[in-house]
Amino acid sequence: xxDTSKLEKLNRELEKSEKKLRKAINDEKALQHQLKQLTRxxxxxxxxxxxxxxxxxxxxxxxxxxxxxxxxxxxIFHRQDTxxxxxxxxxxxxxxxx
Numbered sequence: 001x002x003d004t005s006k007l008e009k010l011n012r013e014l015e016k017s018e019k020k021l022r023k024a025i026n027d028e029k030a031l032q033h034q035l036k037q038l039t040r041x042x043x044x045x046x047x048x049x050x051x052x053x054x055x056x057x058x059x060x061x062x063x064x065x066x067x068x069x070x071x072x073x074x075x076i077f078h079r080q081d082t083x084x085x086x087x088x089x090x091x092x093x094x095x096x097x098x
Contacts (some may be wrong), residue, residue: 058072
């Protein structure tokens with residue numbers, strides 16, 4: 001009889017542990033989903049902001065095609081002085097994040 005009681009107790013503990021594990025797995029999935037959403041929102045915001053910055057420098061942007069803008073960007077970014085500035089901007093010390 002005592003063995004049966006012990007077995008039942010171990011089975012209850014096992015079920016309790018499995019329930020905790022399922023909850024932890026579901027919590028992890030929820031957190032991963034939140035992270036993915038925030039990353040996507042951050043990227044979308046960055047793209048919209050920088051696209052707006054670009055348009056502010058274009059004369060009559062509504063009259064330019066996407067190919068026109070791509071050509072202009074290729075010309076600008078293939079210039080030596082632009083490449084050097086971009087390299088300096090990328091090399092500058094960034095604040096460390098914890």
